[in-house]
Amino acid sequence: MSMTMGIVVLFVKMLAVLAVLLGMAAYMVLLERKLLGWFQLRPGPNRVGPFGLLQPIADGLKMLLKEDIIPRDAERLLFLIAPALLALTTLLAFAVVPFGPDLVIGGQVIPQVISDLNVGLLMIMALSSIGVYGVALGGWASNSKFSLLGAIRGAAMMISYELPLSLALVPVVMLSGSFSLTDIVNAQQGYPFILVQPLAFALFFVSAMAESKRVPFDMPEAENELMAGFHTEYSGMRFALFFVGEYVNMVLLGALTAVFFLGGWHGPFLPPIVWFLIKIMITPFFLIWTRASLPRLRYDQLMHLCWKVLTPLALLNIIVTGAFMAG
Amino acid sequence: MTLYGAIFYLLAAIILAATALALTRRALMHAVVYLVNAFFATAMLFYLLGAPLPAAFEVIIYAGAIMVLFLFIIMLMGVKDGRDMDAKKALAVWLPPVFLGAATLAAGWVLITAPAGAKEALPMARATPAELGRFVFDRYWLGVEAVSFLLFAGLAGALFLGKSGDEAGKTAKDGQGGAA
Amino acid sequence: MIVPLEHILLLAFILFLMGAVCALARRNLVMILLGLEVMLNAAGIAFVGASLRWMEMDGQAFVLFIMGVAAAEIAVGLALLVYCWRRSGSLDVNVFSRLKG
Numbered sequence: 001m002s003m004t005m006g007i008v009v010l011f012v013k014m015l016a017v018l019a020v021l022l023g024m025a026a027y028m029v030l031l032e033r034k035l036l037g038w039f040q041l042r043p044g045p046n047r048v049g050p051f052g053l054l055q056p057i058a059d060g061l062k063m064l065l066k067e068d069i070i071p072r073d074a075e076r077l078l079f080l081i082a083p084a085l086l087a088l089t090t091l092l093a094f095a096v097v098p099f100g101p102d103l104v105i106g107g108q109v110i111p112q113v114i115s116d117l118n119v120g121l122l123m124i125m126a127l128s129s130i131g132v133y134g135v136a137l138g139g140w141a142s143n144s145k146f147s148l149l150g151a152i153r154g155a156a157m158m159i160s161y162e163l164p165l166s167l168a169l170v171p172v173v174m175l176s177g178s179f180s181l182t183d184i185v186n187a188q189q190g191y192p193f194i195l196v197q198p199l200a201f202a203l204f205f206v207s208a209m210a211e212s213k214r215v216p217f218d219m220p221e222a223e224n225e226l227m228a229g230f231h232t233e234y235s236g237m238r239f240a241l242f243f244v245g246e247y248v249n250m251v252l253l254g255a256l257t258a259v260f261f262l263g264g265w266h267g268p269f270l271p272p273i274v275w276f277l278i279k280i281m282i283t284p285f286f287l288i289w290t291r292a293s294l295p296r297l298r299y300d301q302l303m304h305l306c307w308k309v310l311t312p313l314a315l316l317n318i319i320v321t322g323a324f325m326a327g
Numbered sequence: 328m329t330l331y332g333a334i335f336y337l338l339a340a341i342i343l344a345a346t347a348l349a350l351t352r353r354a355l356m357h358a359v360v361y362l363v364n365a366f367f368a369t370a371m372l373f374y375l376l377g378a379p380l381p382a383a384f385e386v387i388i389y390a391g392a393i394m395v396l397f398l399f400i401i402m403l404m405g406v407k408d409g410r411d412m413d414a415k416k417a418l419a420v421w422l423p424p425v426f427l428g429a430a431t432l433a434a435g436w437v438l439i440t441a442p443a444g445a446k447e448a449l450p451m452a453r454a455t456p457a458e459l460g461r462f463v464f465d466r467y468w469l470g471v472e473a474v475s476f477l478l479f480a481g482l483a484g485a486l487f488l489g490k491s492g493d494e495a496g497k498t499a500k501d502g503q504g505g506a507a
Numbered sequence: 508m509i510v511p512l513e514h515i516l517l518l519a520f521i522l523f524l525m526g527a528v529c530a531l532a533r534r535n536l537v538m539i540l541l542g543l544e545v546m547l548n549a550a551g552i553a554f555v556g557a558s559l560r561w562m563e564m565d566g567q568a569f570v571l572f573i574m575g576v577a578a579a580e581i582a583v584g585l586a587l588l589v590y591c592w593r594r595s596g597s598l599d600v601n602v603f604s605r606l607k608g
Contacts, residue, residue: 122383129391424531474575481579485586
């Protein structure tokens with residue numbers, strides 16, 4: 001493949017992924033509101049377009065037209081870049097997610113992943129740890145008590161839960177022998193890892209729920225005690241960026257769960273990309289379901305769960321997996 | 328100068344500028360943010376120099392854990408100003424570091440200029456994570472154990488320091504987060 | 508072809524120097540700890556450069572150890588810092604010049 005051809009293919013792939021992601025994030029908001037409505041025996045949004053299908057577009061337009069308020073005592077630069085940091089890191093993580101097996105078009109092999117890094121899994125971890133800055137700096141720069149409290153809670157919670165999150169993925173790396181997400185999916189040709197690693201899956205899922213700062217782990221933005229936590233002072237499109245970050249993060253967690261535990265694009269009958277999209281949607285559905293059914297955890301319960309339950313279990317799981325693989 | 332050479336000089340400039348800005352800031356929060364930039368550029372430098380695994384860990388550990396901990400402590404204590412108190416004793420404060428700095432520079436200059444024939448540019452090479460992991464656990468398994476003991480000692484120490492203060496429970500958790 | 512090892516070492520030297528001067532000259536505890544981090548980072552850059560020069564992975568292995576040590580150091584360091592802040596309400600090292608608490 002020539003150099004220019006490669007660059008064109010790369011740009012097409014990036015554009016496609018970006019468009020699909022932003023579209024999915026917008027409609028994830030609608031899905032969440034619809035599902036929450038049905039869980040609570042009400043119809044959900046149904047005014048804009050058939051079944052409320054145009055609601056995300058109306059929301060987006062509204063956000064764009066709202067005034068962008070910057071508090072007088074805010075740290076201007078940090079306040080401005082914090083939402084972008086959060087949205088950017090989540091979007092970038094999709095650069096290493098494989099959407100399907102290699103395509104062959106006109107004799108050219110085109111992998112359905114933007115960049116198959118051999119440290120792909122670590123890059124996702126790195127990006128998610130950079131994402132903490134979006135929360136912490138956004139809350140601190142607003143110069144508001146609610147935001148600061150939300151930022152402190154968010155920073156502590158997110159670095160704590162990163163530990164069980166990454167430890168839960170160690171057995172997956174041990175079984176597949178690679179950090180590359182494509183290799184991990186290929187290693188699940190016969191059976192998905194959820195069958196051999198149910199504990200790791202449970203640990204990953206709970207930690208991922210905490211990483212996405214959603215109910216029951218939404219301490220940083222607890223509405224009824226902190227108003228909106230770290231994004232209290234944000235308005236207009238910057239507030240929307242925080243939202244885009246959160247919903248893209250939901251899609252990302254769905255994609256990661258699919259890649260690490262559900263066998264990625266592998267599946268009978270349907271084409272690989274369809275299987276992958278179906279598997280992506282499983283996790284967001286469960287996240288919305290838990291939001292509709294569980295109350296919020298107290299802060300000390302949250303830390304207890306992380307340090308005294310999840311982390312030891314994850315370490316134990318690694319030891320047991322290692323013993324099985326060696327024996 | 329090759330393309331990779333140009334990238335190296337660009338990254339080096341970013342690292343030096345960000346570090347210099349970080350270390351001269353008055354506001355602690357700004358210092359931390361600049362230093363995060365420096366660590367991020369360092370990670371890319373590591374990747375350029377054929378060390379993808381250390382590059383990933385540079386971001387995860389330095390930028391993602393250590394610097395967040397600094398940020399956390401600064402936010403928790405509510406200190407905004409990192410200004411130095413005694414402007415009067417400026418000479419006494421600055422003389423030792425300047426002297427040490429000059430000595431280090433001299434030693435560095437000797438070290439850099441001494442080995443003749445090492446002027447050729449370095450080739451591109453890459454150690455895959457699997458190779459490096461196998462190498463570390465083959466050759467330096469004792470070191471890995473030592474570091475894990477050190478981390479455990481750090482955890483215990485941070486926990487003890489947090490507990491022996493006034494509000495025991497609150498900072499004990501910070502200590503735990505730090506040692507991890 | 509990237510650059511000669513000398514240039515990498517020079518970068519590491521300047522960084523180390525900046526960190527050392529900051530750790531020695533600044534009187535704020537947080538800035539001293541940041542200076543230490545910069546010094547460790549400079550050592551890491553030198554190790555990675557040397558690792559590429561001699562095509563041995565020892566240098567990269569040492570970078571991993573440096574990161575482990577830095578994490579442990581900063582955990583205790585920040586716990587001490589919080590302790591000092593609670594005892595005296597200041598982060599200036601000159602306040603901590605007495606032997607008795």
